[in-house]
Every structure is written in C-alpha cells, then in structure tokens.
Amino acid sequence: MEKIRVLIAKLGLDGHDRGAKIIARFLRDAGFEVIYTGLHRTPQEVARAVIDEDVDVLGISILSGAHIPLVPRVLDFTTQYGGDPNEIVVVVGGTIPTEDIPKLKACGVDAVFIPGTPISEIIKFIKQKVAEKRRDNL
Amino acid sequence: MSELLERIRERKKEWEEECLEPWISKNERKLRKFETLSGIEIKDIYDPSDIAHIDFLKDIGYPGEFPFTRGIYPDMFRGKIWTMRLFSGFGTAEDTNRRWKMLLEEGETGLSTAFDFPTLMGLDSDDPLADGEVGKCGVAVDTLKDFEILFNGIPLDKVSTSFTINPPAGMILAMYTAIGDMQKVPREKIRGTIQNDMLKEFHAQNTIVLPPEPSLKLIVDIFEWGIENVPKFNLISISGYHIREAGSNAVQELAFTIADGMAYVEAAIERGIDIDRLAPQLSFFFNCHNDFFEEIAKFRAARRMWAKIMKDYGAKNPRSWWMKFHVQTAGCTLTAQQPLNNIVRVALQALAAVLGGCQSLHTNSFDEAWALPSDEAVRVALRTQQIIAYESGVANVVDPLGGSYYVEWLTDKIERLAWDYIEKIKEMGKGSVLRGVLKGIENGFFVREISDTSAKYQKEYEEGNRVVVGVNRFRIEEQLRIPLLRIDPEIQKRQIERLRKVKSERDSLAVMENLKWIKNCAESGENLMPAIFEAVKSYATIGEIMGVLKQVYGTYRKPIII
C-alpha cells in the first residue's frame, strides 16, 4: 500500500500537546509519514495544509472544549479551498462529550477517539479506512 | 549502633536465603523487577540498614525547623487543616461567581480561578482567534468590569483567591488589587496567589505569548511591585503540576520545578530584590499522581531541597526557607471509561498529598475526562477532602509516615536523583541555574526529557505492562450515563456585548494614555506594573495591554520537538 500521509493538527488556543505528540511519534513508528502542525493553528491554516500536503488522514487533537465550532470549520475551509473532505479520513481526539460525537460525524469526522484508546486501535482504524477511501476514490 | 546494623544486615541476608527465596520458588512466583512509577527500582522490604546513611537530626528532624522535611509548620494540620481550594471557572463572571458561592457554602476554604483560553493567552473575547473558545474551559475576563462581577458578594479580606494565569498575570493581579481597593480592604489583607510561572509554560503548558526573556522580566517586575503593594499575596506559584501532566515522571517534576524556582530567585537577586522580603511570597504547585509513597516522598524531598537551596542563596529569615505548596490531583490519570472509578483515584491521590504535608489541595472531579465538572461531581471532590480531614484521622499527627524505612529511603533517593538533574542544568548554564534553564528552553532539553518519558509510559501502556483499571483491564461495555456540564453558546455573544459596552463607557483618552505609558516602560526597561495597574483601573482590556507588550517584545512560537 502506498505511503499513508497524516496531518496531526492542534486547533485553536488549546495548549495541551502531550497526546498529539505521542500520536505523531507512534504513527511514525508504524510507518506513516506524519506532519505535526504545532500549536495554535486556525481552521484556515489546517485546511490549507490538508490540501497542499495532500494527506490521507487528518487527525485533530483538541482538549479545550472548543471542538464545536472549530472542527466543522476546518472541513468547511477544506471544501472552500477546493478540497473534498470525504476523500480523507478525519479523526478527532480529546475531551469530547459523547453527545457531541454525532454532530462531529455529521460534518464528516470518521471517528472520535476518547482518552485511553490504545494507539494500536487507532492505527488499525486508520489503515482500514484509508484503504477503503482509496478504493472509493479510484 | 553499627553493631546493631551489622546484625540487622546479617539477619536480612538470612531471611532472604532461608525464608524469601524458598517461598518464591515453592510458589513458582515469577521474578520480576518492581519499580516506582518513575522507574526507581524497589525491594521487597526496607529495614533500618536501608536508612543507616540518613541522619535523623540533620536530614529528618522536626516540623517547623530546618530542613522542614516533616512539614513547614510545627503542628501542621493539628493547627489548621489545609485549604480546600477547588480550581473552578467557566462561562461569564456571573456563572463563575455562582459556582464559587456554591463551593464556599459547601465548605471550600479558598477560591481558585480557571480562566478561558482567550484570557490565558491575553486575547479579548472579541478577538478573531477567540472565536468558539470564550468561556469554554474557564471564565472569560476582558476588563476590570468582569472582576467586579466575579467578586460580587465575596469579601477579599475574608477569602484568599488563587489565579491560574501566566502571560497576563500582572494584569490579573492589578485587577484583584483594584477590587480590594474598591472594597476598602487594606492592602496587607489581600491574600491569594497568581501562578505567574512562565518557565513551566515553555517546558510544558504552552500558554505562551512573549519570548522567554521579556516574560521573565515581567515576572520580576511583579515581584518588585508585589512585595511593596500586596505583601501577603503569593506572587508566583512555581509549578510542577503541568510538567507532570505533560508526561514527566516524579523526579523530573521535582527537579525541573526546583530548578525553575532557583532561576526565579537568581533573577530576583540580579534585580537587587532582597531575598528575605520576596521569599515569603513565593509558593509552589505540585501534581499528585498514582504512586502513593513516591508522591509523599517527593513532597518531603521538595521541602528539604528548597530549604537548603534558600539557605545557600543567603536567605537569613527561617521563613524564607519554607516551601509552601498547593497540590492538585493528577488530571492525566482520570479515565473517560467507568468515570466513577476516578473518585477512588482522586481519594488516594488526595490522601498522599495530605500525608505529604501540602498547604492547599485541589481534588479533581470524576467527570473531567469528559467535560468541566458538574455541580454533583465537584461536590464529591470537595467531600473527598472533608472526609480525609474529619473522618480518617490522618490529619491528627504531623508527618505520620516519617520514620517509615521505605518512605525515608525513597525521600532520600528522589532527592539525590533530582540533584543530579539540577547539577546538569547548572552546568548548561555554566554555573547559573537561571542561564541553564534558559538554555534548556532554547535547546529543547526540558521538552525532550518530558516527551521521552511520556513516550516510554505510552509504550508500557500499549504493551499492557502498565495497567489502567477500566481501560486496558477490567473493561466493560458501557454507555456514559453521567450528567455533563454544557457551556451555553450564547455566552460568547453576551461577553462580547459586555466588552463592547465597557469600551463605549470608559474614558478612552485615559486608556490610550495608560497604554502609551506601558509602551514607554517596556521600551525603556522600567517596571511595567505601575502602568499596568493604572491601565487596568481605567478599564483597558487584557488584549489591549498584551497587544502593546507584543508590539515591543515580539511573540514566540515554540520549536516542534516530538
């Protein structure tokens, strides 16, 4: 399978980067190409990176409670900039209450990973989903 | 004494050969290495021979006396129970004021303020970067007006307030002082803490606006102003909590916090501040994690180390050698799965903090892996402390674990490991801990250390060698059934409207002049606090004041080290 490119993004003012950095490291060790945006990225900046880097996966880490409206905004801007969010696998991790998960999924998020999810599970999901999307996009 | 030790050593050997080893082989127990959470190897059992190198009179002693291993006050909780101070805040000032009044009624004995991200980052609620974030993880504060509402009905001479705020700490201190003045409270009665610890932001917490040097300058300005204007207020809370949350172990938490403390003291001395005047207004803030005895040992080692350090820096007043600290139970240990388990985790962590001799304590709520605490959850968190204080009896004796062979050995061990780090940092700074810490920030030393430990922990977790109950063992299929706190999306609108109103009603000319004054002080290197105080009183916004500072000092983006 072709290299899987992942963008790990920290959205908004949230400064907690322990999870994002761990995910980046472990994904790299699992053979992925990982681009970590660093902190304090706006939805526009993330959308721009998603398109220019032509990533297969967008992973957003957010623990500030601001996932709504920020996550949907990233996907909106991605569309605005000419991209198609359906082509990529979008996953979100952080402090996300269960009741917000359907809302996020409705905007195009493929999965929400709560704290404690083993990374091996996340990797498995990503590989599966990327293979699916690549088949669909052909 | 040494004859007794010899006999003990012999006995121990005999016990190992005749009792322990046969037992292990008969019961087919797999031999494995036992370690504390921080990787310190530990034996089956400890006895007097393990602490023979520790001098009771010199190293342990009595509470209230150097080196304060057993506590900073002679009678600790027999005199006064630790302050039960729950970190709280969300939405607008009214929402937080309401939660505070409820907590005070329920028996909390000190206030602690959580600010929202825009406020933490020195942005106003109407800033484009604040969109979606206003009031979400703390209270939104833009101007003094918000403080007036926040402290409505709360007398500053009766309660002390802690503020978790870093880049805008000076502005918040100014606001609190202004409220005290408005309430006609004498300045020396204004009590509380501003976190004001930028070094740990660069290591771990990341609420960064200005680069390291100007950030440090502002902190020392606050020291200078604070010792004159609010002599009973803690001007800094030198923190290890966040370093631990970012993934460090207990030794790193202890070492880096103490190194930061040393850096601040050196910076103050460089400015010409009398160390004995400043020391009583310094405080610390630690994490309390899962390894029960390791955390207790950490607290005891911390007190002992700081006492020696302050003496070495030339502090003459014994009060200057005290390490006062607040503790928060470890947020990173809370699980989203089976949230009620968190009540137990927090209880054990809180117990360790008490046995470790903390001055004030925050206990997390069981639902915080999902959202900010609900009323019910925060009540349980408070009750946890009250049950420990009033039902368990542990507060009735000072340092009850003192003398435990294991705890004394571990205290000594952690202290030695922490000194190793501090020596390294000192070397990086060619003899100055301040320069060493700044160097470490520049070259990513702290970030890398924390990141590597964090990755190690994760690996252990993934491989099943680190158990998290309910998450990688003892799991159930569950539907989350606890009520969660929701932040009303209208809050952002309301706050922005209030801000607009304040801006339209204030004396714009005065604000402009005060901002100009701040700019001049920043450019000339003078103390910024007098100007900040005036600006705050004229209802300048946090964003406006920070904006001026950014103009002069520039901003900072952390290098990425994974």
Added chain:
Amino acid sequence: MNVQDFVEGIKRGDRRILAKAISFAENGHPIAKEILRQIYDKTGKAQVVGITGFPGTGKSTLVSKLVEEFRKRGKSVGVVAVDPSSPFTGGALLGDRLRLNGADVDKNLWTDERVFFRSMGSRGRLGGIAKKTGDVVKLLDAAGYDMILVETVGAGQGEIGILEVADTAIVVLMPEMGDDIQVNKAGILEIGDIFVINKSDLEGAENLERWLSFTLSLDSSDSAEKGSANAERWRKRVIKTVATRGEGIKELADAITEHFEFLKRSGTLEIKRAERTKMMALEIAMEEIRAEITKRCSNLLLDSKDPYTIAERILKDIIKI
C-alpha cells in the same frame, strides 16, 4: 481526471491539483511521467535554491524567514522540505512547517496564496530521492512559483544529491558544531555556492567565518564551471545570520538573487540545467533498466550460481534488445 486536466490545472495554479500531481510524482505513479512530460516546456523560469545543513542549525527558521523576505520582494515561493524516513519502519516526521519566531506573526505564511509548502519523506531511497525531488520542483516551477526552496537535512551522499536539482546551493552551518572535519569530508564545500553561519550570535561565529573564508579561498576549482567560455567566477559567499531575529536575511536573499543573475549572465545556468536534464534522463533510464535487470536476475539465479555468469547473461539479453 485525466492527464490534460492535471496539466491544465497546474498551469492554472489550482493548488489541489498541484498537490495531487506532487503525490503522483512522489509515488512514482505512471501518470506522473505523462504530466511531467507535458508541463516540461513551462518550466525553467523559477530559481531553484537548495538548502542543506546539519540538524540543529536552524534551517527551518531560516527557510521561513527567506520565504517571508522573498514575499516582501513580490516573489511567489514554493518550498519542498525533505526529511529522512526511518529505514526500519518507513515512517517519518516531516517538515517543521513554516514557523516564524519573533514579531510579525501577523504575516501568516500558511495561508498566503503565493506560498506553497510541501513536506516529503526520503522514503529510504537516498539515490532516487534526488529525482523525485526534481520532479516535484518541476511541478512547482510549472505552477508558476518564482522561487523554489528545497530544504534537506544532513550532509551525506543523499542530501548532496538533492542539491544537484538546485541552481543555487546553500549550506547552513552554526558555530561550535565541532564539525569542520565532517563538513570537509562531505564534499559540501565544493557544492555550496553560499554558506550561511546561522545562530551567529553564539561564540565561535567569528572563528568559523574566518576558517570558512580561508578554506573556500583555497578551493580553486570553485566555479570554473565546466565548459564555460566566460571566465567569470562566482565568489562563494559566507553570510552570518541570526534567523530567529531576522538578522542577515536580507543579505542572504540578495546573495541568492545575485547568484541567479551570475548564472544567467555567465551562461552557466543553461549549462547546469542541460547537465541536470541529462542526469535525470540517465536516472530515469537507469531506474527502468534496474527494474528489468532485477526481474531477470531472480529468474537466472535458478540456472547459474556465480554472479559473473549471471551478469553476463543479463547483459547479453539486454543488448539483444
């Protein structure tokens, strides 16, 4: 979407199409060859600047500052950042994407319409990475970017190969690296056109500058470009910068522009690029041949045991073709 769509999209400046074309080139997708063949005549306008240096020298900040400076001068900029992939897992932590320290964070390069940043992993092909990078550069060139910066790490064989795709090669050093010997060994001194001493506020900057200037002056072969009728030489520059403070950036940008002027004026540019085209053609051909040979090798292993005989038989086969 077919080849035409891609070609048109790239020429039009469609970022998404450009990004996808870059991925095709990276993955060695057959459509990439066709796209490249068709856009080739649109390339050649951009100045390609290669930037290399050991880790820790502050290259990323330097690159970001250069992008900012060239934007100020009205140029559009494409950046390709190549990072090493793990030889064991194949994974990589890519590109410290554009990051500005200091004041001026209002100028956000991430959302600047005329800046394109792409991170690439070496994917363990130290040899082939030069070609892939070259393809990506061509695509950015065709898309109309005035400057294309190629950033790589280290100074080993692979990285030097990457510099071959550049018109201007910049080597970034820093004081107290203790690596004078390493620098010498790597052949970096020959290949560099401009040398940057970053973090020049550190102790040892003066010494490094002196050593470098001296060593460069000894190297007489520096820019007597092969076959250049014009005897004009490029005097290799040593520029001191403190990228985090923006110091020395203007001088560096000036030197880069000057170098391009020199290349054009002296006819060296044409020669260099022809050289490069030849090299790329050779590499492309070699890659195909290598693939063929590898295929045949496995078959032939069944017959003969010794490598000399096998090789002989393969060559006979190929020459037959």
